[in-house]
Amino acid sequence: MSTLVEQLRNSEAHKSIFESAVRQNPLPVCAAFGATGQPQPVSFKNTDRVLGTKDSDGVRAKFPQTVAASGNVVLTSAGPSRATVQGKRVAVLFSGGPAAGGHNVVCGLKRVLGDNNTLFGVRAGPKGLLKGSLFEITDANVDFIINTGGFDFLGSDRTKIKSAEQFAQVRDTCIKHRLDAIVVIGGDDSNTNAAVLAESLYTGVKEDGSGVQVIGVPKTIDGDLQVGDLLAISFGFDTATRIYSEMVGNILQDTSSSLKYWHFVKLMGRSASHVALEVALQTKPAITLISEEVATRKMSLASIVDGIAQVIVDRSHKGMNYGVLLAPEGLIEFIPEMNAMIADLNDVLAHHAADFAALADDAKPGFVASKLRADNASLLASLPDYIVNMLLAERDSHGNLQVSLIPTEQLLIDMAKRRVKELDPAVPFAAHNHFLGYEGRCGAPTLFDAAYTYNLGLTAGSLILDGRTGYMATITDLTRGGTPQAIPLAGLLNIERRHGQDEFVIEKALVRMDSPAMQYFVSRRDEWARSDLFTSPGPRQFWGPTTHQLPISVALNSGADSLMFRIG
């Protein structure tokens, strides 16, 4: 029997009691892959679904080879693969922000490629692909990373492969490592990149003139990579929202225990409010702001603040001097008047960069105000100083405002405080703010994300063994056992004019006002504001009776009759 100190020493470096136990958790596989213990690759066949966007013609012109090969037709599993493929050399990389389950994609890939093929890990994201920083992944690696959170087995970065020089570097890496295929695990941008790479590497890479296959895997905690029933949700969303929901549930419980605080919680996710909506459905707080609704209803900042203050006052009159507000990280950019003002501001700063930089800090607001449209200048002047300073602060490399740096939650607190005082000076209002973001990206994947990603890995590997390129792996029928399918990436592409150039983009899936999840939220939120009906969803569980849950928004939007998922 070892001493406690020895036990503690042995638990270092990813060997906590939890990590050691969770590695042993079995992973179910879709029936198509055969037995759980030794999943087998499937082959694919065309369905009768053809994908396309308004820009399909333009896309076809730029992606002639991959579109000709796929016809933009969705693939589905055709049962166990008959061919035994040997000697394939496959590289896998993480791209962009981490999300729970990435490691299991790698594990699924390794298992389905088996001993007859070789899987390489690309270190530190797309940059590692440019540099050729690859290493062979072993079975022991898989045993160690399975069911663990984060992207730390490989690392990640946000390099976008765009220039001719970068494409040449990728080609060099393919040649140097004699690669047959690349798997890109990433969000909408990374999957767009996968589509471009698939076309670019379609032929003429290897000595025999053949190309390198490229397969994408849909990742993002933001939940904005969705393709109807073909891709109900990207991986990582469930784990992140469950982590945030536990924290918000705990805070809600705290508000009605301490009886004296409001907590304003900003949730990660710049473009879409799926995270905020899901956390609201999980926890039922007094107020949740949805960016897409703000934009659709063209709400002004003043009207949003007034709505918040009204709830604060109404609750106080019923003896509830406490509550929780959820706000999506990107809220400010969805307020049309703020959006217009920020766009004007971005222009002014871009056009007067040198003059602006030469000014003393305290002269900057006046200078900017003099260049802005009058209504924008007056909106800017209505904001607290620290927000103005933020808005004038450094831009990212695209010249955009770094929205995540704006303390939206503090802005709302300060403006709500002012408005509450106007509505009823007797109402006490004390508030704390929170930003939940990084905490949710790298937790151990929920059983849903763990099973989903393992099967995505099996699907991606099967697509490679089946000779496919330019597809994104997906699992459909998440409540009915799961079906491995493949989405032709070019079929998702739109063309957007950015910085004077045509760029291909996969349109982000925003929260739709008419979606069942949003409609259910709208039907309940007034009650949640009026009375304490909140719930604590608790920490995600890996054993026991509460493990098998889909995100509520996903279950509602896909017409499921319960929250249970079933893979395998």
Next chain:
Amino acid sequence: MSTLVEQLRNSEAHKSIFESAVRQNPLPVCAAFGATGQPQPVSFKNTDRVLGTKDSDGVRAKFPQTVAASGNVVLTSAGPSRATVQGKRVAVLFSGGPAAGGHNVVCGLKRVLGDNNTLFGVRAGPKGLLKGSLFEITDANVDFIINTGGFDFLGSDRTKIKSAEQFAQVRDTCIKHRLDAIVVIGGDDSNTNAAVLAESLYTGVKEDGSGVQVIGVPKTIDGDLQVGDLLAISFGFDTATRIYSEMVGNILQDTSSSLKYWHFVKLMGRSASHVALEVALQTKPAITLISEEVATRKMSLASIVDGIAQVIVDRSHKGMNYGVLLAPEGLIEFIPEMNAMIADLNDVLAHHAADFAALADDAKPGFVASKLRADNASLLASLPDYIVNMLLAERDSHGNLQVSLIPTEQLLIDMAKRRVKELDPAVPFAAHNHFLGYEGRCGAPTLFDAAYTYNLGLTAGSLILDGRTGYMATITDLTRGGTPQAIPLAGLLNIERRHGQDEFVIEKALVRMDSPAMQYFVSRRDEWARSDLFTSPGPRQFWGPTTHQLPISVALNSGADSLMFRIG
């Protein structure tokens, strides 16, 4: 079969899938209480341990009746109670900040008092006791709150019962509700208050001249209410530190996935660093600051910052431009030079309150600097403006600095950034900050906290049925089945001179430099700074193989040979 929408409606108001399931989790009881299903009260007998402090004589003079009755002797279970006590009317209240497990104390009390006695809940803390805001607690209440987090069943506040008028109000409440006993669930201050109440209500409350019993229950997430092997830890500490540890473990995993950020995490707990130490032992981050060490080694702010910057630079030279730093909330007050400066500042502000208040904001720093001792003025001048503004901001009702408002983590980031640049300008340093506090107070209790608090409730109820007063309930032998015991509160009291008056206080248990937990931490921290040896302890589990864990610091300090606890 109900529709999904119906299921969601039915889950509102504390009926999430998790909350419904966790209520069914069985709670083990110490062997002394008999069968788990229907625990029976125990009676108590003296041990041979007498408690005392340097001020025992002074305390005896102020607490003549309770000290005469207890002799400051520790009590232990004497087996099943023979007497059947009927008709006792007992009130229970939460005092101070919430902590996980409070509801289970109430449940334990209700179960052990049984149908022959009546348990009342006091609404909204000590203030509710003054107002006589009581209601009868039912078996249905117990079934609904068991194993759930927070104090929201009753609510809480921080009212301290001190004045003659307040004592008279408590007496009125006792008479009006014909109370026989009061159970105070709280931290060191609240248990001191329980000792004072026990003495004040010892006789002459009821018509027959008898008194009202008062029993304390040791709560605080800070972990600074400890009495050697008699009270290894207060309840709530385990749950809070496990919640923080999951978040920190997730963030650590994120740092080595994203490869570009430091995260500076401030942890709740103003007086002691038990929380920071425990989270460090759970997660093994690069840097953890321990307030007590800073005070013991008389470290300056500059030397702390230099140590941090050195680790950042060393890690960067090994390719690790990332890491995690943990800092206790009260750090600044433990830096002797800061402490001296803040004390000087508190004096200056107290003595020149009117003059100071009359000044314009921008004149305040200069005014204060002119009144401070020269070394204090120069330390103040070395701090960033926003910290100076904080230090000059509003005081609490005791005239003390509201330390929790000082952004210690941001101060350390800004000063470390400056120092890193001096040490090696080529080292990149980008950092995010976090404050983990409210998230950890009201989560569902870990199985340890759930079992511990239920048994504390059984013990507190048994003490009442056994006719005891002026004790704090405790459970000892936490790895060997558990023994119900009772600590004479007067035996813990010290006398401190505060605001020109003698006050009784239970000394806060700080982290001791020579404790096994601290020594183990010191033996490993250099390795943790040099290499990534971190672990993710994962979310706390309520089912499965990883549920039965003691806090690591508690296990080390009590000489346990594993992390397993065993109650029952």
